[in-house]
Amino acid sequence: MRLAAILRHCTLAISIVLAASVSALAQSDPLSSWNDSANKTAITDFVKRVTADGSADFIAPADRIAVFDNDGTLWAEKPVPFQLFFALDEIKRLAPQYPEWQTTEPYKSVLAGDQKGVEASGMKGIGEIMAATHTGMTTEAFSARVADWFATAKHPIRQKPYSELVYQPQLELLSYLRANGFRTFIVSGGGVEFMRVFAEKIYGIPPEQVIGSSGVVKYEVGSDGKPFLFKEPKVEFIDDGAGKPVGINRFIGRRPVIAVGNSDGDRQMLEYTAAGDGPRLAVYIHHDDAEREYAYDRGDKLAALDKGLDEAVAKGWILVSMKDDWKQIFPGAN
Template identity: 65%
Template sequence: MRRVTHLITSVVFWICASSAYAQSDPLPSWNDGGTKNSIVDFVARVTTPGGADFVTPAERIAVFDNDGTLWCEQPIYFQAAFALDRVKALAAQHPEWKQQQPFKAFLSGDRKALGEQGEKGLLTLVAAAHSGMTTDDFATSVADWLASAKHPRFNRPYNELIYQPMVELLTYLRANGFKTFIVSGGGVEFMRVWAEKAYGIPPEQVVGSTGVTKYQLDATGKPSLLKTAKVQFIDDGPGKPVGINMIIGRRPIFAFGNSDGDLQMLQWTAAGTGTRFMGLVRHTDAEREYAYDRQSKIGKLDKALDEATAKGWQVVDMKKDWKAVFPLKMKE
């Protein structure tokens, strides 16, 4: 009887201990192992008062790329999908597009002709979708699109395709006194519409590419900002450290990306004094998401992967390191 009682007590203790661990685990969607341990260890070192690596809260700046780092980016960047859908919606107001390239090729479904237009053609389509309206109207159009558009593979709203492990990481960092920022090549006004709800990152902590806006007054004297087709700043590649310096004003101690477009941001973070964390998300899970890196036209990870390997930066293997990819409500 005593042995049975002891066994029951042991089982109850194990269940309670397991439950407590699950509740205390700040990164439940991350598999136990080196990657998760490196994150937890770094946070512990920089937040322990009196420790050799302690960093004051004011200096705990963490920056994250968005496309391919915080949410999916395949088969095309989601902002490009928005722009193309918007061009279709605006086509009735622009009959001249039926005879103008690249609009003619896109609207007629002529992929060969559209491909011949190259990157310049795509930028022309994006500019048409993003300009000629006020910033308030643009925000409304983004919100409306997110409420109706579905990803072609997963058949879910695009803003459901955020990475659950990275959302947990953002929350974990903020709970430990970090200030989290998005630093992305995507359009800043596109991201600010939904980033706070998705990631807990407010609009003022989103750094992205920007277009020129023009202040204007309507007939009643009401002011607005009109979006133009002129590019003001590209927050990608070497532009990312520039954007960080211009908008944030502090060098990060923690940075995450997923592609060669993030290399300079990681280098800039690593070049600071004291302990640093540089991470890359590597897409290795074709079943739950996508598998791509060096040869991909979207989110190419080549030079940054070589430098991460050479310098000991943390590389997240999506297939091995993540228990889940998307939030639980998303069927994987």
């Protein structure tokens, strides 16, 4: 064989070996969408310490509880939480059944696409929108509505399905934790029955591991003799702020060892987690990437984070910069 041919064969062999090595290295990194930063190392070191047999920081599998906020922590939340987009779309879908909505606020503004008008209606108006779209039906009917919407709806600004606006680094973190014996829970201010429709499909978190705000549900029996649960227009539990530790106690019964959030509404959940005995990990996501996602900070009207951001710095919580710590934000996008 000529020298040139031998060199070509050697070069090809080296390329194949290098490519295989790079591929194997990528596969061996469970957090491949995270930059190799101090924060990534802190997370993986913590997991290794608490799961290694014989480690002084070993945590028994039964106690490996990790809780995550949803809006702004597992998927985007701008310009408004996605559950509100669902409610607004439902008002438009239901409008033919309620002609009086054409002249009645806040429905009039919703139907006209007048965002300022909706905002001007305040919490009272938002409450009326939520009641009109989330109550007065069986739990099965509501779940079917959410599933239909989730299968077809697109974010009005990004024009992508909502399932594509989840955070790829967080999907990897959830999988990494579960691979190391953690049970992962959603603990969110969003509606529990809304999130349970899609949480298992996009996050791998089953319905029984989703904690959220809830309305009153009443047991009834239909004329056909079949029992059902009916959603009434009454608030039962708000799973936000101080309500999050209460919800964790009520529905999990164990103090988490890992908590991940992104706003003041998550602050008490992170405090409660960090205050437990033994090794604990509190992670605070900072939205500082205007180019790839959104940048919002102190004073944001919908996602206040003044106190939480200060506390994250003061108490040494892991403060994740979306701009610096994440190679990519959304699946399939840099």
